Amino acid sequence: MTTEAITIERTRARRRRGGRPGTAAVYRWELRKLVAQKRTFIGVGAAVVVPLIFIVAMLADSTGGPEGVPFGEYVRETGLAIPLVCLSFGAIWLLPLITALVAGDIVAAEDQNGTLKTILTRSVDRSQVFAGKLLAALTYTILVLTTFVGIATVVGGLAFGFDPLTTLSGTTITVGRGLFLILVGTLTYAMPLIAMGAIALLLSTVTRNSAAAVVGTLMVSIVLQILGAISALGFLEPYLLSEQFNAWQGLLREPIDWDPIIRATWVSALYAVPAVACAFTAFLRRDVTGG
Amino acid sequence: MTTSAPPIEARGLVKRYGHITAVDDVDLTVSGGDVYGYLGPNGAGKTTSLRMLLGLIRPDSGSARLFGRDPLAEGARALDGVAGFVEAPRFYPYMSGRRNLEMAAALDGDGAADRIDEALETVDLTDRAADKVGGYSHGMRQRLGIAGALLRAPRLLLLDEPTTGLDPGGMRDMRALIKRLAGQGITVLLSSHLMGEVEELCDRVAIVGNGRVLYEGSLPELIATTAGHYELRTTDDIYAAELASRRPDISDVERTPDGVTFAADQSVVAELTIALGLAGVGIHALQARTASLEELFFRMTES
Numbered sequence: 001m002t003t004e005a006i007t008i009e010r011t012r013a014r015r016r017r018g019g020r021p022g023t024a025a026v027y028r029w030e031l032r033k034l035v036a037q038k039r040t041f042i043g044v045g046a047a048v049v050v051p052l053i054f055i056v057a058m059l060a061d062s063t064g065g066p067e068g069v070p071f072g073e074y075v076r077e078t079g080l081a082i083p084l085v086c087l088s089f090g091a092i093w094l095l096p097l098i099t100a101l102v103a104g105d106i107v108a109a110e111d112q113n114g115t116l117k118t119i120l121t122r123s124v125d126r127s128q129v130f131a132g133k134l135l136a137a138l139t140y141t142i143l144v145l146t147t148f149v150g151i152a153t154v155v156g157g158l159a160f161g162f163d164p165l166t167t168l169s170g171t172t173i174t175v176g177r178g179l180f181l182i183l184v185g186t187l188t189y190a191m192p193l194i195a196m197g198a199i200a201l202l203l204s205t206v207t208r209n210s211a212a213a214v215v216g217t218l219m220v221s222i223v224l225q226i227l228g229a230i231s232a233l234g235f236l237e238p239y240l241l242s243e244q245f246n247a248w249q250g251l252l253r254e255p256i257d258w259d260p261i262i263r264a265t266w267v268s269a270l271y272a273v274p275a276v277a278c279a280f281t282a283f284l285r286r287d288v289t290g291g
Numbered sequence: 292m293t294t295s296a297p298p299i300e301a302r303g304l305v306k307r308y309g310h311i312t313a314v315d316d317v318d319l320t321v322s323g324g325d326v327y328g329y330l331g332p333n334g335a336g337k338t339t340s341l342r343m344l345l346g347l348i349r350p351d352s353g354s355a356r357l358f359g360r361d362p363l364a365e366g367a368r369a370l371d372g373v374a375g376f377v378e379a380p381r382f383y384p385y386m387s388g389r390r391n392l393e394m395a396a397a398l399d400g401d402g403a404a405d406r407i408d409e410a411l412e413t414v415d416l417t418d419r420a421a422d423k424v425g426g427y428s429h430g431m432r433q434r435l436g437i438a439g440a441l442l443r444a445p446r447l448l449l450l451d452e453p454t455t456g457l458d459p460g461g462m463r464d465m466r467a468l469i470k471r472l473a474g475q476g477i478t479v480l481l482s483s484h485l486m487g488e489v490e491e492l493c494d495r496v497a498i499v500g501n502g503r504v505l506y507e508g509s510l511p512e513l514i515a516t517t518a519g520h521y522e523l524r525t526t527d528d529i530y531a532a533e534l535a536s537r538r539p540d541i542s543d544v545e546r547t548p549d550g551v552t553f554a555a556d557q558s559v560v561a562e563l564t565i566a567l568g569l570a571g572v573g574i575h576a577l578q579a580r581t582a583s584l585e586e587l588f589f590r591m592t593e594s
Binding site: 036 | 348349366367370374382383385386443
């Protein structure tokens with residue numbers, strides 16, 4: 001029998017049996033588990049509340065904006081500047097922390113609950129369980145980031161108006177283009193954030209302890225930022241993950257500066273791919289002894 | 292799948308943690324329809340063996356096959372028709388019992404979701420299925436563990452000390468449930484440190500101590516090896532012991548605080564009672580003393 005014939009026969013057999021579950025089944029249930037847990041909403045809640053606090057603080061004060069932050073001086077001119085300022089603030093600890101809250105927990109919580117053995121003695125392979133968890137953590141990261149930016153954009157716009165935005169090059173762009181660039185900027189920003197999530201997932205798999213994974217990810221984030229602040233290590237700066245959180249600013253120059261975006265793509269991959277590969281290998285080979 | 296392959300076939304399983312050998316060259320064969328006792332004290336390596344059988348941990352050497360399939364090589368496919376739990380069954384405390392089973396069924400496929408109601412009914416948890424598992428008692432979690440296993444319509448059940456931590460009523464119900472499932476033709480591997488439980492439920496047994504299998508075979512045969520021992524209490528134990536000692540076909544005669552013990556064939560025992568009666572010695576009690584599994588176990592581990 002040829003390989004193709006074997007594959008077809010297996011597919012038929014699977015259909016007869018009512019289907020063998022795979023990554024999609026794990027993914028669906030990982031999302032349901034996230035929805036059933038409080039910590040998920042702590043992260044989403046922070047993503048909603050933090051932009052609101054910033055907007056309220058701006059409304060309470062009649063003049064000025066945050067200094068030393070890109071677009072800080074334009075927050076009173078247009079609400080479109082609000083999400084951009086929030087992105088700069090969020091990179092320091094907020095968004096990496098929220099990401100780590102779930103990605104750092106997604107494997108370790110199973111260890112601590114003793115439920116890893118429960119799911120690994122069903123009809124899904126370890127690789128499928130890992131893939132489902134990875135996708136769930138990714139989904140959460142993107143959801144949190146879009147919520148953060150979405151709330152900042154909508155409420156910022158309502159508070160300070162949907163007006164044309166002044167770019168970092170000093171030119172003015174329309175509201176439509178501004179919104180489009182915020183969307184693309186969010187995707188750019190998602191890349192290093194996903195890489196942070198990958199590091200959290202690795203720590204979650206290896207440490208088997210949620211707190212260690214969450215705190216460990218934050219420490220990685222802080223160490224990278226400290227390295228970025230040391231002038232003697234300036235040569236490292238382009239390769240630091242923390243620096244890639246600023247890459248979106250290239251979109252808000254005219255003409256668009258693609259260099260930081262291209263670099264953010266491969267630098268983020270440089271962190272994310274080995275982290276995921278190591279986590280995957282560890283998850284596949286590890287002994288499940290707890291619970 | 293090899294249909295003729297035995298439900299469990301483990302050869303030379305070894306697992307070491309540092310300098311401690313948790314499982315030491317374990318061979319195990321469980322045939323279809325067996326209710327197989329895996330008996331040993333805590334720390335004997337029972338759970339580690341079960342984890343290796345289910346592919347949860349990697350043996351340092353040796354192999355385990357379930358219906359001819361190696362979980363390490365074939366992954367989840369090797370667990371087709373296999374269910375059970377090691378140590379206490381674990382669930383997500385923040386979800387209801389039913390929700391936990393729904394998740395398990397989603398990861399089982401093969402129509403497992405259609406069996407949820409029946410499984411809840413079997414373990415008598417239908418009324419509490421909507422409650423969060425976080426509020427379940429230990430016994431309820433054990434029963435939910437069995438329900439989770441039944442979703443897979445198993446042909447082989449691996450149960451690791453399923454009655455541990457249950458109250459006497461819970462233990463009785465759990466044993467009755469295991470008997471019922473075994474009666475339906477499900478092969479059962481029951482790990483336990485409770486001799487009485489294994490005696491009550493199992494027909495074959497492996498006795499393990501310090502990671503090694505000390506005995507493997509039929510339980511009645513094992514118990515029969517100790518048959519022929521008697522305890523005797525009479526109106527004159529000193530004379531009874533002397534009379535017994537004089538007979539060449541009676542051995543191991545010993546005086547105990549309660550009477551006399553000896554070993555002999557059944558026909559010889561009958562003759563002894565007549566001799567005692569003729570000598571004017573009355574018999575208060577005479578009973579065959581079958582060594583319990585517990586005694587057998589200690590005899591094996593001590594040797």
